[in-house]
Amino acid sequence: MESLEYYIKEYFGVLKQDELKVVCDKFKAQILPKGAFLMRQGQPAHQLSFIKSGMVRLYTQDDGKEITQWISTPGYFVTEISSFMFGGSSRWNMQALTDVDLFSIDRTDYQKILKEVPQWHEFEKLFIIKCFTILENRVYNHLSKSAEERYQDFFKQNPSLFNQVPLQYIASMLGMSPETFSRIRNKQLS
Amino acid sequence: MESLEYYIKEYFGVLKQDELKVVCDKFKAQILPKGAFLMRQGQPAHQLSFIKSGMVRLYTQDDGKEITQWISTPGYFVTEISSFMFGGSSRWNMQALTDVDLFSIDRTDYQKILKEVPQWHEFEKLFIIKCFTILENRVYNHLSKSAEERYQDFFKQNPSLFNQVPLQYIASMLGMSPETFSRIRNKQLS
DNA sequence: ATAATTTCTTGATTTTTGTCAAGAGAAAGC
DNA sequence: GCTTTCTCTTGACAAAAATCAAGAAATTAT
Structure with a gap:
């Protein structure tokens, strides 16, 4: 639980002890095996999770093709915020890419936080x-940068991800085909 | 001021009268001529504005090339939120594309709202x-759609914009060159 | 109204990226 | 360990999009 406290302080500012x-007590430890789903596209997002270890992929599946929206890593929170906050259905699937250790809170408990904090x-x-600002930058990257630049920028910021998850997912998340990704990667290595 | 009240109700939920x-009294009417800047890249965003009439372009200028991030239209709020909320400098310029009628509030007055509401x-x-969710969809569009699909989607949602602002700005905001935009447009018209 | 400027279009060409297909490599399952 | 499955790479080709350049059209300024 220490890591959760640390990150809540980091993300949400300084709370009294x-x-x-x-807040932390409302999160429950949860373990998921590789391949399990935290959330399904089209169904309501009933929980917010903090990733203690492991990785989670957010993706959509529309008319056959899969788009990876994001890969969440330890130390981050993950949910479909619109669905979690307003109800309605989730736009994407959330699937464990590895065995995953989480702290999760459901909507009901989450709403109770307010009463006490x-x-x-x-x-x-x-x-x-802060999340919004990061997303704005992500849009900007797509407006102004080539696939190769997006690769380089992302690699600089997340080098470790490249040997932990299938590269095709990173490719999708950066908006390029696996083949293009592979060629850029090859160029970078040499 | 009626329109501001209407939209604040619409965006921010039901407040008591x-x-x-x-809230509304803290916003001051402001008129800007075409070409004037509401905000400059690299400088702090000192105000949040509601657009009563006219249009505002948000863009960056890096090593010569200009990227239009967004075009704001009547009925919407506009600022560089990270700078406005946290201080620091704005990532983009905000320039009036037409003569513009605004209601604006500065950071100091904005912070006073909290004391009273x-x-x-x-x-x-x-x-x-809500804004975040819209941005997520925008990212998704770049991950999954071609220039032509992005054109069509945007045109469906904002047909009127296409005869009100220079098309090169819309092209940039959709992540394509003016020439590509023009060719797609030509195809759609015939 | 005319001139100057900006914006848009069009064609030719290049570059970037995607697609398809085959095989190599790695990981997972038995 | 061996087999099966999944992932990655590579080549050949196709499609999408960018760039360059020139001219047309529209807008703005004088």
Whole structure:
């Protein structure tokens, strides 16, 4: 649980120690084997999870082809926020790429946080603004950069991911075919 | 000011009438001529604006080339949220594409809203989650769709924009060259 | 109204990226 | 260990998109 406390402090700002405990206690440890689904496209997102170890892939499957939206790694939170907050159905699948250790909270418990930590809305707000800003940069990358530049930028920021997950998923997430990814990769190595 | 009240209700949820007044009164009418800048890349974003009429382009200029991130239209809010909320410098320029009628609020006044409308953090949170969700879809479009599909989707949702602003800006914002945009457009018309 | 500037289109060409197919390599299952 | 399955690479080719250049069209300024 220590890691969760650490990251909640990091992402959500400085809570009082007792508040931090209130929040963390609502998260429950959860273990999922490789291949298991945390969430299914078209169904409601009933939980928010913090990844303690392992990796989770967010992807959509539309008329056959799969698009990997994101790969979540230890130390990050993961959910389909629109569905989790407003109800409605999730736009993507969330599947464990490896065995995964999580701390998860369901919608009901999540809503109880507010009763005990009045500032919670503010923390959420600040957290989501940061996420929003990162996404804006991601859009910018697609407007201004070639596949090769997107590869390089992402590799610089996440070198370790490249030997932990199937590269085709990283390719998809960066908006290129596996073949293009492979060729760029080859060029970089030599 | 009626339109501002209407949209604040629409975006930020149902406030009490007196709270709504508190919020709206902090926004000041502002008129900018075509070509004027609301904000400059590299400088702090000191205001949040609601567009009453006219259009505003958000763009970056890096090593010569210009990337249009977004074109904001009447009924929407516009700022560089990271800079506005956290300080630091704005990632893009905001320039009036036409004469523009705004209601604007500066950071100082914005922060005062909280003192008078305790729920404001929550409204902001919900608002930003919606924006975040829209951005996620925009990323998805770049991962999964061709230039032509992005054109068609955007045209369906914003047909009126196409005869109101220079098309090269729309092209950039959709992640394609003006020439590609022009050819797709030609194909659609015939 | 005319001139100057900006924007848009079009063609020719190059570059980038995707697709298809086959095989090599790695990982998982038995 | 061996087999099966999944993943990655490579080549040949096709398609998509960018670039360059020139001219047409539209807008703005004078």
